[in-house]
Amino acid sequence: MWAGVGEKIYSLDLRLVLGAFCPWESAANKIKMIVKIENVYKAYNKTPVIREMSLDIGKGERVVILGPSGCGKTTLLRMIAGLIHPDKGKLVIDGQTVADNGKCIIGPESRQVGMVFQDLALWPHMTSYKNIEFGLKVQKIPKTEIRERIDTIFEKVQMVQFRNAYPGDLSGGQQQRIALARALVTRPKILLMDEPLSSLDTDLRHVLMREILRLQEELAITMIYVTHDREEAFSLATRIVVMKEEKIQKTRTAGQIKEWL
Amino acid sequence: MAKRLTLYITIFLFVGIGIVPVIVMFLKSLFVDGGFSLENYGTLLQSNREWTLLFNTLVLAGATTFITVLLGVPLGTLFSKTDLPFRRLFAVLFIIPLIIPSYILAVAWFYCMGRSGIVAGVLGETAGIVTSKFLFGFGGTLFVMVSALLPIVIILTMTYLRMVNQEMEEAGRLYSSWPVVLKKITLPLISPGIALGALITFILTLGEFGVPSFLRFDVYSVESFTRFSAFYDFDSATAAAVPLGIITIIVLIIERFFLRMKKFVSRAMGSEKKMAIVSLGKYKSYFLIGVSVLVSVLVVVPLCVLLYKSLSPSAYVEAFVRSTGSIMRSLLYASIGASCLVVFGFFLGYILDRKALRLSYVADSIAVFLFALPGAVIGIGLSNLWNTPGANFIYASIPIIIFGYIAQYTALGERIMAATFPHVLRSMEEAAQIAGAGWYRRVFKVLVPLVKRGMIATWLICFVFCLRDVGITMMVYPPAHDTLPVRTFTLMANSPDNVISALCMIMIMITLLPLCGLGLVRKYIA
Numbered sequence: 001m002w003a004g005v006g007e008k009i010y011s012l013d014l015r016l017v018l019g020a021f022c023p024w025e026s027a028a029n030k031i032k033m034i035v036k037i038e039n040v041y042k043a044y045n046k047t048p049v050i051r052e053m054s055l056d057i058g059k060g061e062r063v064v065i066l067g068p069s070g071c072g073k074t075t076l077l078r079m080i081a082g083l084i085h086p087d088k089g090k091l092v093i094d095g096q097t098v099a100d101n102g103k104c105i106i107g108p109e110s111r112q113v114g115m116v117f118q119d120l121a122l123w124p125h126m127t128s129y130k131n132i133e134f135g136l137k138v139q140k141i142p143k144t145e146i147r148e149r150i151d152t153i154f155e156k157v158q159m160v161q162f163r164n165a166y167p168g169d170l171s172g173g174q175q176q177r178i179a180l181a182r183a184l185v186t187r188p189k190i191l192l193m194d195e196p197l198s199s200l201d202t203d204l205r206h207v208l209m210r211e212i213l214r215l216q217e218e219l220a221i222t223m224i225y226v227t228h229d230r231e232e233a234f235s236l237a238t239r240i241v242v243m244k245e246e247k248i249q250k251t252r253t254a255g256q257i258k259e260w261l
Numbered sequence: 262m263a264k265r266l267t268l269y270i271t272i273f274l275f276v277g278i279g280i281v282p283v284i285v286m287f288l289k290s291l292f293v294d295g296g297f298s299l300e301n302y303g304t305l306l307q308s309n310r311e312w313t314l315l316f317n318t319l320v321l322a323g324a325t326t327f328i329t330v331l332l333g334v335p336l337g338t339l340f341s342k343t344d345l346p347f348r349r350l351f352a353v354l355f356i357i358p359l360i361i362p363s364y365i366l367a368v369a370w371f372y373c374m375g376r377s378g379i380v381a382g383v384l385g386e387t388a389g390i391v392t393s394k395f396l397f398g399f400g401g402t403l404f405v406m407v408s409a410l411l412p413i414v415i416i417l418t419m420t421y422l423r424m425v426n427q428e429m430e431e432a433g434r435l436y437s438s439w440p441v442v443l444k445k446i447t448l449p450l451i452s453p454g455i456a457l458g459a460l461i462t463f464i465l466t467l468g469e470f471g472v473p474s475f476l477r478f479d480v481y482s483v484e485s486f487t488r489f490s491a492f493y494d495f496d497s498a499t500a501a502a503v504p505l506g507i508i509t510i511i512v513l514i515i516e517r518f519f520l521r522m523k524k525f526v527s528r529a530m531g532s533e534k535k536m537a538i539v540s541l542g543k544y545k546s547y548f549l550i551g552v553s554v555l556v557s558v559l560v561v562v563p564l565c566v567l568l569y570k571s572l573s574p575s576a577y578v579e580a581f582v583r584s585t586g587s588i589m590r591s592l593l594y595a596s597i598g599a600s601c602l603v604v605f606g607f608f609l610g611y612i613l614d615r616k617a618l619r620l621s622y623v624a625d626s627i628a629v630f631l632f633a634l635p636g637a638v639i640g641i642g643l644s645n646l647w648n649t650p651g652a653n654f655i656y657a658s659i660p661i662i663i664f665g666y667i668a669q670y671t672a673l674g675e676r677i678m679a680a681t682f683p684h685v686l687r688s689m690e691e692a693a694q695i696a697g698a699g700w701y702r703r704v705f706k707v708l709v710p711l712v713k714r715g716m717i718a719t720w721l722i723c724f725v726f727c728l729r730d731v732g733i734t735m736m737v738y739p740p741a742h743d744t745l746p747v748r749t750f751t752l753m754a755n756s757p758d759n760v761i762s763a764l765c766m767i768m769i770m771i772t773l774l775p776l777c778g779l780g781l782v783r784k785y786i787a
Contacts, residue, residue, distance in 0.1 A: 083431050083537075108434045115435055121428035125449040134445065135436035186436065 040089035067243035082108030114183030282642035337418025363409035364471030369563030421454030468635025571762035580763035598666035606674020632672035636732020665733035681715025
């Protein structure tokens with residue numbers, strides 16, 4: 001499926017591909033940048049997984065990074081989170097340089113990002129409540145506020161009745177909501193999502209995509225979403241970044257890409 | 262039909278060799294002069310000494326478990342999750358005590374801390390008296406047991422850490438630093454592994470005979486052995502062994518109902534994702550010094566003492582003269598034992614993994630119970646059952662020792678093979694079946710080639726355990742059939758230190774030899 005899409009996308013007019021015509025750029029200049037990636041390079045055992053990549057992401061955007069497996073999109077997300085560090089280049093989050101030329105300046109715990117992992121990574125020895133509470137407790141937020149925030153987030157993800165359930169007792173969709181709640185409860189500046197819906201069936205995926213959109217709009221949070229699924233990308237994105245062979249191939253609004261296809 | 266028959270025969274053979282002697286021994290202890298009587302147990306309960314023994318046994322096992330977990334978990338974490346320099350070398354060094362008989366460590370410490378040991382030679386006689394007092398008693402026994410069993414907790418911690426889903430730790434890293442993530446997420450996730458390490462340490466200490474016997478600390482396994490070998494009192498020895506059996510059963514019940522419920526989501530071994538490594542940063546040198554000191558005290562010093570004590574060609578010549586037969590027998594019996602254990606492990610592991618028979622959990626429970634039971638108890642059971650004129654061909658020859666190995670160590674083979682079989686899809690076997698292959702053809706042409714690495718691992722691990730065994734062999738070995746650990750143990754009372762040290766070094770070398778061999782041929786069997 002991807003190969004077909006790829007062929008269509010990559011055969012677009014070179015002017016568009018290389019950014020000679022890029023309406024986003026002008027719009028981007030007007031809004032506040034929250035993530036700035038400058039000439040970032042990352043290799044594992046001398047094999048590059050990200051090559052000289054630059055990307056700016058504005059506040060409140062829903063950026064979807066779209067690409068086939070192994071193109072480096074998850075690596076990019078993990079670099080923004082601070083779980084790995086670029087070998088070269090610079091990474092700026094909300095005006096602060098967090099990583100510069102192989103040096104981690106600000107660790108993941110201080111970057112104020114929330115992340116939903118591909119296999120959700122809910123801690124099986126903790127209840128849903130404890131899973132969500134963890135980040136707040138670590139930040140030493142007062143108990144009453146913790147309770148309030150957790151109550152609110154449980155309502156937002158419609159999981160009030162599952163407060164004391166362990167992840168193992170929840171269905172895939174319910175686990176997904178708890179993972180989302182855990183990522184959002186600390187009020188991060190950026191929400192990172194690494195193919196979080198890939199293991200769900202189509203119906204549930206549609207339901208959850210609507211939920212994610214609703215929550216992102218309600219909370220006005222910047223979202224960076226990684227997927228290899230075209231449909232997910234078009235449904236969620238305000239901007240799509242297409243990656244191939246460890247590089248950004250193009251950056252377009254969802255509307256533009258639909259139009260071209 | 263052939264499949265069911267083979268599997269049933271394996272179970273019945275194992276039950277006959279392993280558990281029947283223990284049951285018969287227990288039943289016999291209930292009869293005095295041909296009539297049913299609880300006299301043996303009455304005597305046991307009324308004696309103050311028995312309560313002291315019970316207390317000593319439990320306190321030693323509890324304290325050993327506590328300290329090994331306290332040291333083993335941080336060490337395992339340092340070796341597998343951090344950038345500590347030389348961590349692989351440290352891990353190998355810490356594991357050495359596990360593959361040698363634990364009493365060898367006691368011997369080494371005796372040469373070091375005994376009244377006329379190295380410490381006394383350097384610091385004077387008074388210092389020797391103080392260190393000797395510490396060594397011969399609870400403190401010394403505890404110290405040696407900790408150094409002998411620490412590798413179990415280290416290995417299990419490292420293994421379980423490798424199985425933790427990296428994303429769970431990363432999810433925690435988004436909110437907090439590594440120390441908090443390790444404490445709140447990683448350690449709870451590997452708690453089943455830590456609990457398993459604690460359980461194994463507890464039951465192995467419970468059944469340890471060599472160290473407390475050498476360091477003269479009274480525990481049940483030594484008492485049972487003494488009653489059997491010194492007084493030849495079967496019933497009394499059995500009665501003394503029963504409390505150990507009961508404690509073992511209680512511990513295993515805890516394992517069944519508590520530990521097995523705690524199964525956390527984890528990734529499979531060999532997962533492509535690398536484990537997240539924690540940088541020790543500015544604390545690296547402190548950890549390096551701490552670990553170096555610990556490995557020196559627990560492993561390097563005793564090994565160096567043995568080497569130093571044995572450093573004369575005449576000592577090795579005499580050691581070889583006195584024990585050539587024992588060395589050859591040790592290698593032969595351990596090889597036969599390991600081969601039998603691979604066969605039992607293969608079929609019982611298959612039964613357990615594929616739930617091929619209804620009896621799968623029964624066989625597994627028996628195997629685990631026998632593994633946990635002190636070797637001395639199994640030895641008494643075997644002697645009790647087979648010491649009849651009609652069964653002399655077993656009792657007075659190699660089979661009694663091999664039976665002992667099968668009884669005690671089948672659980673090892675069974676569990677390793679049961680962990681290997683899931684890598685062979687059922688459909689592979691079914692495809693051969695549909696193609697018309699019978700059970701034995703499927704076993705030899707499909708299963709064995711696919712699980713050969715597991716079988717080699719089983720053989721090597723069982724070989725090491727058989728080779729270092731003292732508890733069972735000491736109880737059952739027929740005249741002129743002693744193995745090297747038994748020979749060394751019996752020679753200790755009346756042989757020069759340098760010969761005993763040389764024997765210990767030979768023991769260490771012949772244990773390490775097959776493991777080094779494996780390292781050399783590993784790429785060919787991969």
